[in-house]
Amino acid sequence: MKRNGSVESHRLRNGLRVLLQVAKSAPIVSVWCWYKVGSSDERPGLTGISHWLEHMNFKGTKRFSKEKMKSLIERRGGYWNGYTWIDQTTYFETLPAEHLGLALDLEAERMQNSLIDGAEFASERTVILSELRGGENNPESLLDREVNAAVFQAHGYRWPTVGWEPDVKRITREEMIRHYRTHYVPSNATLVVVGDFNAAAAMRKIRAAFGAIPSGEAPEPLRTPEAPQRGERRVELEGGGTTSYFHAAFRAPSVREPDVYPLVVLDAVLAGAKGISLWSFDGETRKSSPLYREMIDSRVATSVRSFYIPTKDPFLYYFTVTAGADVPVEKVERRLFRRLEKCAAARPSAREMRKAKNQIRAAHVFQSDSVTEVAHQLGYFETIDEYRFFETFLDKIEQVSAEQVRETAERIFRRNNRTIGVYRPARNGRGRRHGAR
Amino acid sequence: MVRGELPNGMRVIVKRNRLSPAVAVRLCLHTGSVHDPAGREGLALTTSALLEEGTRKRTGAEISEMIDFLGAETGASVDKHSTLLLGSMMRGDLDAILKLFVEMLIEPVFPARDLEKVKGQLIGDLREDENDTRSVAMKALQTILYGRRHPYGRPGGGTVRSIRCLARRDLVAFHNGRYYPRGAILVIVGDVNEREALRKATSVFRRWKGDGPAEPPDVPDAAPMKKTVVRVKAMADKTQNDLALGFVGIRRLDPDFHAAVVLNQVLGAFGLGGRLGGRIREEEGLAYYVYSAIRPSVGPGPFVIRAGIHPDHVGRAVRLVLEEIDRIRERRVSRRELDETKRYLIDSLPLRLETNEGIAAFLLNEEYYGLGPGYLTRYREELTSVTAADLLRVAGRLLSAERFALSVAGPPLPAPVEESIASLSV
Numbered sequence: 001m002k003r004n005g006s007v008e009s010h011r012l013r014n015g016l017r018v019l020l021q022v023a024k025s026a027p028i029v030s031v032w033c034w035y036k037v038g039s040s041d042e043r044p045g046l047t048g049i050s051h052w053l054e055h056m057n058f059k060g061t062k063r064f065s066k067e068k069m070k071s072l073i074e075r076r077g078g079y080w081n082g083y084t085w086i087d088q089t090t091y092f093e094t095l096p097a098e099h100l101g102l103a104l105d106l107e108a109e110r111m112q113n114s115l116i117d118g119a120e121f122a123s124e125r126t127v128i129l130s131e132l133r134g135g136e137n138n139p140e141s142l143l144d145r146e147v148n149a150a151v152f153q154a155h156g157y158r159w160p161t162v163g164w165e166p167d168v169k170r171i172t173r174e175e176m177i178r179h180y181r182t183h184y185v186p187s188n189a190t191l192v193v194v195g196d197f198n199a200a201a202a203m204r205k206i207r208a209a210f211g212a213i214p215s216g217e218a219p220e221p222l223r224t225p226e227a228p229q230r231g232e233r234r235v236e237l238e239g240g241g242t243t244s245y246f247h248a249a250f251r252a253p254s255v256r257e258p259d260v261y262p263l264v265v266l267d268a269v270l271a272g273a274k275g276i277s278l279w280s281f282d283g284e285t286r287k288s289s290p291l292y293r294e295m296i297d298s299r300v301a302t303s304v305r306s307f308y309i310p311t312k313d314p315f316l317y318y319f320t321v322t323a324g325a326d327v328p329v330e331k332v333e334r335r336l337f338r339r340l341e342k343c344a345a346a347r348p349s350a351r352e353m354r355k356a357k358n359q360i361r362a363a364h365v366f367q368s369d370s371v372t373e374v375a376h377q378l379g380y381f382e383t384i385d386e387y388r389f390f391e392t393f394l395d396k397i398e399q400v401s402a403e404q405v406r407e408t409a410e411r412i413f414r415r416n417n418r419t420i421g422v423y424r425p426a427r428n429g430r431g432r433r434h435g436a437r
Numbered sequence: 438m439v440r441g442e443l444p445n446g447m448r449v450i451v452k453r454n455r456l457s458p459a460v461a462v463r464l465c466l467h468t469g470s471v472h473d474p475a476g477r478e479g480l481a482l483t484t485s486a487l488l489e490e491g492t493r494k495r496t497g498a499e500i501s502e503m504i505d506f507l508g509a510e511t512g513a514s515v516d517k518h519s520t521l522l523l524g525s526m527m528r529g530d531l532d533a534i535l536k537l538f539v540e541m542l543i544e545p546v547f548p549a550r551d552l553e554k555v556k557g558q559l560i561g562d563l564r565e566d567e568n569d570t571r572s573v574a575m576k577a578l579q580t581i582l583y584g585r586r587h588p589y590g591r592p593g594g595g596t597v598r599s600i601r602c603l604a605r606r607d608l609v610a611f612h613n614g615r616y617y618p619r620g621a622i623l624v625i626v627g628d629v630n631e632r633e634a635l636r637k638a639t640s641v642f643r644r645w646k647g648d649g650p651a652e653p654p655d656v657p658d659a660a661p662m663k664k665t666v667v668r669v670k671a672m673a674d675k676t677q678n679d680l681a682l683g684f685v686g687i688r689r690l691d692p693d694f695h696a697a698v699v700l701n702q703v704l705g706a707f708g709l710g711g712r713l714g715g716r717i718r719e720e721e722g723l724a725y726y727v728y729s730a731i732r733p734s735v736g737p738g739p740f741v742i743r744a745g746i747h748p749d750h751v752g753r754a755v756r757l758v759l760e761e762i763d764r765i766r767e768r769r770v771s772r773r774e775l776d777e778t779k780r781y782l783i784d785s786l787p788l789r790l791e792t793n794e795g796i797a798a799f800l801l802n803e804e805y806y807g808l809g810p811g812y813l814t815r816y817r818e819e820l821t822s823v824t825a826a827d828l829l830r831v832a833g834r835l836l837s838a839e840r841f842a843l844s845v846a847g848p849p850l851p852a853p854v855e856e857s858i859a860s861l862s863v
Binding site: 001002025026027028058059070071074075076077078079094095096122123124125126127128129130131133134136137138139239240241242243272273286287288289296297299302303322324325351354355358359360361362363365366368369370371426 | 455456457458459489497498501502504505506507508509510525526527553554557558560561562564565567568569570672673674675676677679707708709715718719720721722723724725726745746747777778780781783784785786787788790791792793794847
């Protein structure tokens with residue numbers, strides 16, 4: 001995507017942050033509205049409420065009834081969606097540029113006039129239970145969930161974004177309305193527009209749509225910092241199938257810590273760069289990488305992946321391994337940790353550093369090729385920190401030294417900083433018995 | 438855009454798109470899993486997966502080191518009819534990647550050790566699929582619809598047994614017979630000088646020799662379902678069922694293609710899953726995902742409806758799907774529904790054609806099916822001319838609430854649900 005000029009940042013009187021980036025590469029725009037509320041801003045009893053609320057915001061507002069909202073964007077040739085994760089809730093529309101005003105009106109409505117209709121609320125509960133159970137069908141997402149809950153004892157990163165099932169079954173409409181009123185206020189939101197538009201005209205439209213929304217007060221973040229981990233933790237699961245999985249989670253720096261950049265380079269050296277987009281974090285491990293050689297070329301594993309993305313509070317540097325047939329999980333564990341310890345023992349070579357930085361740069365270019373991606377990245381980082389993180393990212397990466405990479409590996413790959421998850425097929429090969437029939 | 442044809446029969450298309458300093462490449466061969474010999478299912482896939490593991494000039498380690506040092510992203514994929522090499526790279530690296538591709542195509546060495554590694558990975562994937570409700574439901578549906586004799590009924594990814602059987606000589610023979618330049622299509626999109634890129638591609642690929650059919654392989658017709666067939670697979674340790682209900686669909690070049698695209702949108706794709714989404718997700722809250730999809734291809738790919746449903750509600754969900762099938766077969770869609778769907782398909786084209794990858798995929802498709810350079814305009818016209826009567830006719834042709842294939846995988850169903858499902862096939 002060809003970006004014209006730099007990002008413009010504005011703040012409306014009511015506190016709404018607005019980021020604009022003109023890119024006249026195609027006659028389209030992408031509009032994103034972000035809220036600084038994710039599952040970790042919830043509390044036990046209300047887990048999953050942010051995600052459920054996001055669903056409700058597709059089911060009608062005062063001005064856009066459910067009927068009207070249905071295919072509102074598609075019939076103008078656009079697509080739209082939303083997601084909720086640990087630090088954020090967001091909605092977007094990417095559509096032909098002439099419909100920018102519609103997308104703005106829709107997001108302004110969502111900010112203040114969501115209906116959260118009682119009948120719709122009830123029918124969405126079972127949709128979410130279905131989403132939750134669909135995830136439970138997958139052994140690796142089950143294991144993920146267990147590992148997360150073992151790493152975080154106090155912080156809200158502990159529970160899944162979709163929520164705990166008993167909470168999803170219990171949450172009331174009144175609680176959701178309260179949650180909505182608390183968090184959906186202009187001073188807790190960021191609006192991002194990227195694409196083919198005139199910035200001054202867009203600002204006029206944005207003021208018209210959002211300017212009159214009362215500012216409200218951004219809620220105080222309700223998060224318990226996680227105390228340092230004192231020892232290795234381990235979770236073991238048994239279940240269906242014939243495949244074993246090994247997960248290792250290391251507590252990792254937040255977006256605001258200087259370690260972020262060396263860690264991104266460390267991951268690129270070790271496994272290959274995936275960029276810093278939530279949408280492409282699970283790229284394949286590169287074949288020339290030490291991690292691939294150690295785990296796949298040796299045939300200890302059939303798949304190995306690593307995952308790090310900056311978050312608001314310290315989250316995870318996460319590894320997943322699918323064990324090869326008949327390979328004991330203990331062997332997977334030994335191999336993986338042996339390889340990680342090497343990163344802590346020796347600096348990457350100059351060539352490894354250059355290669356890692358080349359990959360990060362290329363991934364950044366490939367991932368910035370659409371208005372939707374760029375708008376997402378600006379909003380993602382503004383919500384957890386500030387959008388300049390994205391703008392200055394490559395320069396900061398360029399400055400990382402080999403010694404910083406080694407030090408970061410040493411700090412992160414400590415035994416006391418890791419939580420292990422193991423999934424083994426149940427011994428009878430059929431998983432635990434399920435019900436009476 | 439420029440287009441050229443090499444003396445060896447390979448076609449090259451280059452389109453300049455200066456939105457970022459990157460280039461996307463797609464190279465398509467008319468070699469796919471339909472060419473797998475019986476008992477060697479998965480051979481086309483395995484062959485393609487080994488291309489990067491070494492050539493006569495470079496070892497696999499040297500190849501991956503080169504790609505990774507550039508930060509390029511490459512890969513190979515195989516479907517029923519074609520093998521696709523894909524690459525994304527910075528603009529200065531196009532030459533190096535094209536040279537690598539031609540080496541991989543002409544002189545791969547298929548090292549025995551790497552073959553064993555790849556086989557281990559493919560078998561691992563198959564074992565994981567066996568524990569995946571969606572995959573189990575879909576594979577069973579495909580078998581019901583096409584049977585074991587039709588190429589669409591055979592597993593392109595192979596089976597544990599067929600992958601185990603593969604030997605290096607199988608790959609060598611497959612490569613000798615099935616990798617040739619005639620009819621192959623190379624598409625390059627990105628920050629390039631079109632003429633120069635065409636020249637470069639021509640000089641790099643001219644040494645590729647060999648002959649074979651210049652067109653995609655023939656795929657026989659498949660008979661529509663003559664009765665309803667139901668398969669239920671109970672799986673340990675699962676919390677929700679995945680269901681797949683389907684029909685034999687149409688070919689890409691079928692005159693009803695554009696009507697089928699609109700029909701699918703109305704039934705189960707437009708917005709949050711079309712009418713099916715409206716009914717099963719929005720009104721009844723039975724599913725997080727429910728949708729329909731078509732796969733018109735060289736042969737008659739399937740028309741499928743898929744959903745994830747709690748075991749107690751599987752019977753109800755299937756009934757609702759069948760009701761919607763009846764409704765779309767019997768009653769004309771409203772003007773509004775038709776117009777909105779067509780508008781979406783037409784007006785969303787700029788979004789699909791925003792990125793290098795999107796443009797490359799479109800151009801390859803156009804060339805692959807011989808749709809002609811004016812296809813973008815014709816596509817709009819064809820969609821515009823689809824009528825409610827067309828949808829009725831095509832729904833009558835493709836869908837039926839009396840004769841279909843249904844496959845369900847997941848936790849055991851409660852007895853009354855299982856009985857109600859089983860009774861459909863009587």
